[in-house]
Amino acid sequence: MNSSVTAAGADQTNGALSAGNEGARADVPVYKLIVATSIGNALEWYDLIVYGYFAVTISKLFFPAHDATVSLLMALGTFALSYLARPLGAFVLGAYADRCGRRASLMLSIAMMTLGTGLIAFMPTYAAIGVWAPMGIFLSRLLQGFSAGGEFGSSTAFLVEHVPNRPGFMSSWQFASQGASTLLASAFGAVLTGALTQPQLESWGWRIPFLFGMLVGPIGLYIRKYVDETPAFEHDVARKRQAQAVGDDAGTSPVREVLRTQKSRLLVSIGALVLTTTANYMILYMPTYATKQLGLPPAQGYIATLVTGFVIMTLTPFVGHWSDKVGRIRIMLAAGTLFFFTVYPAFAYMNAHASLLTMMVVMLWVGTLKAVYFAPIPALISSLFPTRTRATGMAVGYNLGTTIFGGFTPLAVAWLIASTDNKLAPGMYLMVGAVVSLTTLLIAKTRMGVR
Numbered sequence: 001m002n003s004s005v006t007a008a009g010a011d012q013t014n015g016a017l018s019a020g021n022e023g024a025r026a027d028v029p030v031y032k033l034i035v036a037t038s039i040g041n042a043l044e045w046y047d048l049i050v051y052g053y054f055a056v057t058i059s060k061l062f063f064p065a066h067d068a069t070v071s072l073l074m075a076l077g078t079f080a081l082s083y084l085a086r087p088l089g090a091f092v093l094g095a096y097a098d099r100c101g102r103r104a105s106l107m108l109s110i111a112m113m114t115l116g117t118g119l120i121a122f123m124p125t126y127a128a129i130g131v132w133a134p135m136g137i138f139l140s141r142l143l144q145g146f147s148a149g150g151e152f153g154s155s156t157a158f159l160v161e162h163v164p165n166r167p168g169f170m171s172s173w174q175f176a177s178q179g180a181s182t183l184l185a186s187a188f189g190a191v192l193t194g195a196l197t198q199p200q201l202e203s204w205g206w207r208i209p210f211l212f213g214m215l216v217g218p219i220g221l222y223i224r225k226y227v228d229e230t231p232a233f234e235h236d237v238a239r240k241r242q243a244q245a246v247g248d249d250a251g252t253s254p255v256r257e258v259l260r261t262q263k264s265r266l267l268v269s270i271g272a273l274v275l276t277t278t279a280n281y282m283i284l285y286m287p288t289y290a291t292k293q294l295g296l297p298p299a300q301g302y303i304a305t306l307v308t309g310f311v312i313m314t315l316t317p318f319v320g321h322w323s324d325k326v327g328r329i330r331i332m333l334a335a336g337t338l339f340f341f342t343v344y345p346a347f348a349y350m351n352a353h354a355s356l357l358t359m360m361v362v363m364l365w366v367g368t369l370k371a372v373y374f375a376p377i378p379a380l381i382s383s384l385f386p387t388r389t390r391a392t393g394m395a396v397g398y399n400l401g402t403t404i405f406g407g408f409t410p411l412a413v414a415w416l417i418a419s420t421d422n423k424l425a426p427g428m429y430l431m432v433g434a435v436v437s438l439t440t441l442l443i444a445k446t447r448m449g450v451r
Contacts, residue, residue, distance in 0.1 A: 033162050034170070036227045038177035039154035039220035040110040043213060044148040046181035047117050050143070050209040051079060052284035052410060053189045053302065056291065057206045060124040062133045074287070076411040078134065082141030083407030086149040086399040091255055093150020094395030097157065098254040101229045102391060105154040110224065112147035114217025116140045117134025121210035153395025158380045161230035161387070162291035168328065171378030172320025179312025179371070185209060186309055189287060191300035213265040217351060236387045254392040258385075262393055265384040268448065270404070272377060275336055278433035279370045282426055283308050284364065285410040293423045294354040308367035315368065319375035327451040328376035329441055330384075335373035336441065340434035342369075347427035372436075380450065388409065405433065420450025 051058065059068075059075035082122040089109075097105035119140040156174055160167040187347075196205045258266065283305060290301030323331055343366065350362045374424040385393035409429070416425035446449040 015322050030163065030170075032223075032227065033159060034289055036220075036223045037106065037158050039216070039223060040106060040113065040151050041155055041174050042177035043110065043113055043117070043183045043216050043220060044144070044151055045178040046185055046216075046227040047113070047120075047144055047210075047213050049118075049182055049185035049284050050188070050213065052281070053185055053287050054206045054209070055079070055288055055410070056298075057202055058137070061202060061206075062123075062137050064126055069414075072292075073411065073414060073418075074134075076414055078138050080408045080411045082138065082145045083403040085145035086403050086407070087143045087396065089146035089149020090153065090395035090399040091149075091392070093147075094153045094392035095254045097150065097154040097391035097395075098389060101233055102154045102158040102161070103224065103227060103229050105150050105391065106158065106224050107221065109147045109151045109154065110220045112143055113151070113215055114221070116144035116147065117210055117215040117345030118219065119143070121207050122212050134241045149399045150391075150395055152378075152398045153391040153393070156382055156394055157233075157391045158230055160379065160382045161232035164232065166321075166324055167379040167382060168323035168376055169317060169321040169384060172316050172323075172375040174378050175315050175371075175374045176316040176320075178280070179309050179314070179316060180366075181375060183313055184309075186287075186302045186306040188212070190299050190306065193297075193302065212358075231385050240388075254389045255396075258389050258393045260395060262385065262389065262449070263322060265393060266397045266400070267379045268384060268440060268444045269364075269394070270401040270448070272332070272380060272444070273398060273401035273436055274405045275339060275430070275433040275437035275439070276356075276370060276374045276377060277402050277408050278430055279339075279366065279373075281368065281406045281409035282413065282430060283363070285413060285426075286359075288360060288410070288414075289426065293417065294351065294359070296356065296359070300356040300359065303356060304363045307360050308363045308370075311364060311367035312371045312374070314376045315371040320379070321371050323376035323379060328380040329445045329451055331376055332373050332380075333438065333441055335369050336434050336438045339369050339373065340431055340438070343430045343434070344424065344427035347424050351423050383450070405436075431448060 051162065055075050056072060059071040063071050063074035063078070065071040065074060065109055093105050093109055096108070117140075120137060123136045123140065124133060129136075139254065152174065156171050159170040159173070163170045192201060192205045192208065286303030286305050290296040291298050319331065346362045350358050381394050381397060382390060384397075413426050413429055416429065417423060422428075
């Protein structure tokens with residue numbers, strides 16, 4: 001295992017040096033690279049948050065049932081099942097990025113994502129078209145899931161390959177953009193639920209955030225159209241052509257290579273993601289949790305998550321820069337350990353003293369720990385894979401982890417609370433996620449030499 005990772009590291013080092021020799025296009029402003037890549041990841045996360053935040057309203061309009069809990073579980077189940085398309089999108093779009101370029105994959109993924117968001121925004125309700133309404137929502141979420149499956153791997157590879165000497169800082173903007181999405185979606189939730197009556201919200205108000213997301217897509221598509229391919233990818237393409245010219249086999253499928261020779265790296269990617277992806281989707285579920293379990297007004301749940309979005313948006317790039325100096329594993333182990341020991345008491349305190357203030361304090365703490373653990377992950381995962389399979393490896397690892405442990409989190413937590421009558425289930429769920437991720441990081445550090 002050590003030798004395989006060492007070989008991968010050597011491949012990456014050579015790729016980075018070659019990229020530097022090729023000239024890491026100093027004429028391309030760093031901010032333009034960050035905006036071009038982060039806007040798609042932001043749109044992906046924004047759509048997910050909006051769906052989760054308005055899950056109660058969506059459940060009434062598209063998944064009516066005799067019981068409100070059953071209706072909500074159906075809406076959250078659709079949310080979870082749509083994640084099954086993400087691994088497929090990871091394989092297809094990740095391999096497309098490794099064969100045809102990061103930029104080409106980024107253009108395709110944001111176009112499909114925008115289409116999926118638009119379909120939800122204009123979907124007629126169950127009262128208008130019957131069973132076609134929930135089916136339409138499900139198909140829209142499948143399209144969003146498929147497109148999101150290739151977004152993370154392609155965009156992160158694009159960032160770290162353009163600026164290979166600062167992978168932690170550059171790739172951390174992927175997750176900082178998720179904080180901005182949380183902030184924006186929470187603002188929509190707070191304003192709409194506070195300003196509109198329930199009939200207005202159910203009639204047309206819930207569509208406004210989706211319409212906004214649909215309008216962001218073309219902006220991202222335009223920006224991505226005018227950025228260059230990464231030097232590392234172009235160098236890898238030239239290397240493959242040279243190999244083919246002399247008769248060497250340079251046409252191995254990226255998917256086949258990842259599954260045959262890089263399985264241990266995939267497992268590390270998935271395991272490291274468990275804590276952060278469960279925390280992500282726990283935050284997404286919090287407005288529903290505030291209303292259903294804490295008895296707080298809907299607007300207060302959104303206001304509390306505003307704090308989390310702000311912390312993630314502002315803190316993540318600083319931690320990413322820090323990880324370039326001291327290493328990824330050390331930072332993540334510290335944050336994960338604090339997560340394990342404090343998240344359950346935090347939920348217990350929030351339930352014992354349910355109020356907007358206590359929820360804001362808890363979400364501030366969760367957001368801080370999440371940002372510190374979250375920020376180094378893209379650079380960590382990118383370091384596990386060589387240039388020729390980086391987008392595929394990252395996309396598959398990220399989306400398998402997100403699908404298995406993230407997309408099902410709101411449904412799992414809602415079911416756990418309903419079946420056990422324990423409002424502290426979210427805290428226990430996050431503790432389990434922390435154990436899995438911490439164990440993975442220790443194995444990666446001791447057996448694979450990852451730092």
